[in-house]
Amino acid sequence: MANMITSEEVNYLIFRYLQESGYTHSAFAFGHESHVYRSNIDGSQIPPGVLLSFLQRGLSYVEIEASLKDRDLKENKDHTGVSSTASVLLDVHRILVSRQALIPPIIAGGGNGAGAAAASNKMAATRNDDAHAANGKTEPLRLASGRESTGARNPFSLSAKAPDVDPELMVNSSDTFVLRAHDKDVFTCSWNPRSSCLATGSADGTVRIWAIPHLFPSASPTAGPAALPALSAPITLHLVNGSVSTKKTSLLKSIECAALDWSPNGLFLCAGVSDGALYVWTETGEPLGTLTKHEAPIFCVKWSPGGAWIASGSVDKSIVLWNAETKTAVRTYKSHEGAVLDVSWLDEKRFASSSCGKTVVVHSVESETPLKIWKGHSNDVNAVRWSPSGTMLASCSDDCSVKLWSLESDTPVATLGLHTKEVCSIAWSPNSADHLLASASFDKTAIVWNVQTRSLVHTLTHKTAVLWVGFNPDGQLIATSTSDRWVFVWSVKDGVLVKAFRAAGDVHDVSWNETGDRLAACLADQTSVVFDALPASSAPIPMDKS
Template sequence: MGILTSAELNFIVFRYLQESGFIHSAFTLGYEAGIHKGVIDGNLVPPGALITIVQKGLQYIELEANTDENDEDVEKDFAFLEPLEIITKGIEELQQIVKRRKREKIQSDRGKDKGKDKEHKEGQERCPGDSLAGGGPTPMDVCTPAHEISSADVTVLEGHSSEVFACAWSPAGSLLASGSGDSTARIWTIPDGPCGSITQSSPPCVHVLKHFKGRTNEKSKDVTTLDWNGEGTLLATGSYDGQARIWSRDGELKQTLFKHKGPIFSLKWNKKGDFLLSGSVDKTAIVWDTKTWECKQQFEFHSAPTLDVDWRNNNSFATCSTDNMIYVCKIGDQRPVKSFSGHQSEVNAIKWDPTGSLLASCSDDWTAKIWSMKQDKCVFDFKEHTKEIYTIRWSPTGPGTNNPNQQLLLASASFDSTIKLWEVEQGRLLYSLAGHRQPVYSVAFSPGGEYLASGSLDQCLHIWSVKEGKILKTYRGSGGIFEVCWNKEGSKIAACFSNNTVCVMDFRI
């Protein structure tokens, strides 16, 4: 019998956490267990390895429970046990449960035979669309949308050899960046023509940004986050190895920034482009001077990993952490300008509204909150989600935006499989968008604010009408979706998948 080592077990648990979307937990486990120092080739580990091993173990125990000393063979249709019973009970007790259920099944089958003719007659009288008692659609079920995007109308970008966690369009031109668990980021040049078969005949140009030197078998140097500067001339990437890297649009490594002592989860350029902000598992945030590429200031206020950072303006920003806290900081100040406490679990994401007057946050405590610099307590506390909220996005609408006549909205995406749209002037729920069947990891408003794209582990990308709160189009991929994003014109949408691909599709009504 093969012996599973602790390193191998750690790796398949690490992969399970990644595949299940528990990205922060995966990074923490990988960091503490030294996954990146191991020699396991992740490309050889199939998706769902942990689940497969556990299922096979349960099946083995179940098979053993269905066999006793007097059985020469096991029935093909043997009695099934509940997983919790297999985990919590011994073999002898399981064998007794199996025997009892076999007897019950025989008695039940006799009763069914007597009523079969009657049931068949009743079934013929039912309408084809009627559901049987106790069956039928659940409240989360939705009808197939009116228009499904065909795979023939989608450009699939292939080349990554591991899950693609992040993607971002350049604010200038038709460049799309993607970051993966294969230790690379890529910059794709997307042709202006329609997506699909036409562009597939001539694959887009791509620059591969390698995040290691020398040994090519280094694993788990995941590219965790990336962001373009305002001009679209430089791409910043954050990595599991704790380094931030600066690349030209042609894929040339311009600078490597060393100071963090743990994986980088978030980094953002300020609007002016003279500072780059990064947040890390090492509990700190760093502002980098982009003229000298030196550390301008390191902020050490959190007592646990920093999960997200976001600029308020060119000189001040907010950070959030697994310590449940949010801090507003200013370059040059040695203490936070403002501290926001109120979340009861780790704060996954923070985002300033377009004018920098309101800060939104979301947490594992199932709430999203709106904060103002004018008060200590949150302005609004949204509690309608029923599971952890992974991310939030403001609409590009309202005063001070290019769409001043449209109301400002906040979208929250949750593990409860829903997206909720909030109207923030009065703090009310506008729509609960229930089209996904698994956790939703990314939402993005179109540049005009009229549409919302969402990506989920259910392998579906939905495009919603913000005005009507309904699905307009759907693309069904072949892997869980970690991020979705629109190009600056709002004419194309990109999505990055757990099956190592990035998909680009056109959007038009």
């Protein structure tokens, strides 16, 4: 008898499919409820796209079975036929195949072909273009008045091609640190704003603080791939270069870390985890408190700009405001009708939040009554970010749009509507004079906008869904990560690809360091990677030696 698949294995395959397709929030919630993170399945041994592969093979089997039964019907006049389940499966399959044949590809393939088959499997469920693409139309950039922008070019024309990665742009292994210590997927990472320390949070129930060396192996006569030792509690381990690290990790029992954030002065670290607790440590890993108020997993945690407050958002639809000094809950905000997905501080007294309830809310630390409740989106609002000047808030949503808001208005100032699929990440250029906003979407593009003129600046085209976008601190570079394990670095000035990194596992999170010359990526293969993100022609930026 053939081997039978267990429910635990089915859950893991569904979890992996959600991750690979870019459904980060759904994957986290499903993983928590199904206890996937506690399973003994070694995800690094399972190739991408396995669930779809199994389904495709199953359909092939049903097709063969149907053919054999059809033949038997003709020969034996037997009208038992194929089972109703098989018939339904075949009907659905044939409809999808015929529909796919009618939809032209939006972005041409080609290039180095690395992971092309895996990427095809990963995004099979989301690669069918929406009605705009099927009709050969693209939604124009629309202003708040509904007028179309005449200055924006069409980024989704059939001639637009994803970049071929020049081998010269690939990150060298000698310009890379591989951080190995976690036992399961690494979900999130955060650089200390005042030193070269990196914090990583994982599904294995730990947070680890790494002391990243100031020089890559390429600066050594014996250059080569470098791996830092595990920095796990309760013991102290030595770095490969002989220096001693006292950085520790704090065990989070059998729970998963989903959010990390350093205090503005870099002295404290907080982590939001799947049991609803908020953990706070010093930069050396000494525990300061376990703060409990939420009743469900925490999705986001953010320190206020001055460090006096911590805001945490949860699946329980609430936001808790914590006094960072006393480690006590000050207020609980319940203005959202769905899980809270993101928080962004405007100043020391006000912050905005977004949720699965389709709303964007502005709160005050002085009252639980909302300052603003904006209802412009028609689907989950994945992220919110205040502009550097503080005059505008950007939000992005599964409704395929990016909206701009002002405290002076109850409706969106503008709607940026060029994306054709879910928009999952946004970032402002730190240079407020540039007026640049970037957005990343499942439609395989990242778009850089000029919000002052409401015009498109660059369309950064990829071969699969773009899951994250972020400017480096000086605003000269912009990085993107994709569902097929790539991290790209682009020039903001001309939109040209200047660096590319191919990860060994799915990329869950990416973070720029404070000096803007290094990127950290958290991977599904239980590792994190730190690599040189500067173009080859750039002069090295000296790192903080503190």
